[in-house]
Amino acid sequence: MITLIRNTDGSIKTYSEIPDGFEALSLGESVETVNSTFAEYSRRLTLSCAGRSGETLRVPCSSGDLTVEVHCPGETTISLKINSTIETLPLIEGQAALLLGTGEAGVFHLQPADTRRYCPAGQSVLTIEVV
Amino acid sequence: MAAVTKSNGKFTLQPDPLLAARARSAQDKSSLDKGISESELRALLASNLLRLEHLEQE
Numbered sequence: 001m002i003t004l005i006r007n008t009d010g011s012i013k014t015y016s017e018i019p020d021g022f023e024a025l026s027l028g029e030s031v032e033t034v035n036s037t038f039a040e041y042s043r044r045l046t047l048s049c050a051g052r053s054g055e056t057l058r059v060p061c062s063s064g065d066l067t068v069e070v071h072c073p074g075e076t077t078i079s080l081k082i083n084s085t086i087e088t089l090p091l092i093e094g095q096a097a098l099l100l101g102t103g104e105a106g107v108f109h110l111q112p113a114d115t116r117r118y119c120p121a122g123q124s125v126l127t128i129e130v131v
Numbered sequence: 132m133a134a135v136t137k138s139n140g141k142f143t144l145q146p147d148p149l150l151a152a153r154a155r156s157a158q159d160k161s162s163l164d165k166g167i168s169e170s171e172l173r174a175l176l177a178s179n180l181l182r183l184e185h186l187e188q189e
Contacts, residue, residue, distance in 0.1 A: 065141060082142055083135040101143035105150050106133035108142070130144065 002038055006030045011115035015041060045078065045118045046071040047110050047126040054123040061105045061130050068098040068110060068126060079113035086113045102130045149185050152178040 004015040008028035017038045025031060034041060048069045049057055059066065072078045073094040080087050080098075089096040100108055108128040112118035134145040159175050167175070 083132050083144075085135045085137070085142070087137070087142075099141040101141050104133070104144040104146050105154075106144040106147050108135070108144065109132060 002034050002036055002041055004032050004034055006032065006116075012117075012119035014121065015119060042122055042124075044072065045112055045124040047080075047124060049126060049128060053126065056127040056129060058129045058131055059102055061102055063102050066100040066102060066128065068100060068128075070096040070098065072096075081111050081113045083107075083109055088113075100128065105130050149181060152181045156182070 001019070002015050002017055003019060005013045005024055006029060007013045013029060014024060015034070015038070046053055046069075048071075049066055070078060070080070070089060070091070071094060072091055075091055075094060078089050078091055078096065080089065082098075087098075089098070098110075106129075108130070109125070110127075111120040111125040118124050133147045135142050136145060137143075155178060159178055162171065162175060
């Protein structure tokens with residue numbers, strides 16, 4: 001069983017295995033419990049690049065295309081927010097891949113579009129700095 | 132955050148005007164060594180004002 005805290009807009013703020021998350025609760029936020037383990041819940045959506053996940057990657061500009069692997073077990077589609085662009089990906093056996101170009105310097109920030117369903121943290125977000 | 136566009140299945144970052152202005156700084160400086168047109172001068176000022184605005188915000 002995990003404890004989940006939602007922001008006032010319903011998006012997931014955080015979750016933990018601690019049975020009561022009231023200490024991290026701010027005015028207007030809500031708490032709910034989910035019958036899952038922390039590991040299971042955090043693996044519902046995983047974004048990775050070159051086997052790395054949950055960290056900021058730095059790659060040189062013009063170093064070739066990057067492939068981001070998307071794992072979302074049990075789902076047939078997933079909507080991701082790539083900077084300000086929303087992209088819905090079809091999933092095959094819960095997996096998909098995205099291609100990112102490195103021709104321009106800047107930052108790619110990928111996160112779930114539906115933050116009421118997926119917490120935009122940990123392995124569900126991926127930041128890639130093209131420098 | 133830079134805008135992203137999708138073309139032929141690939142996502143690419145749109146050039147960030149600030150990063151482009153910063154990358155052009157040496158070129159801007161050397162442009163003062165020769166005669167420049169009014170349009171070049173406007174571009175130089177716009178580039179420097181952009182960098183200054185962001186510097187003030189940091």
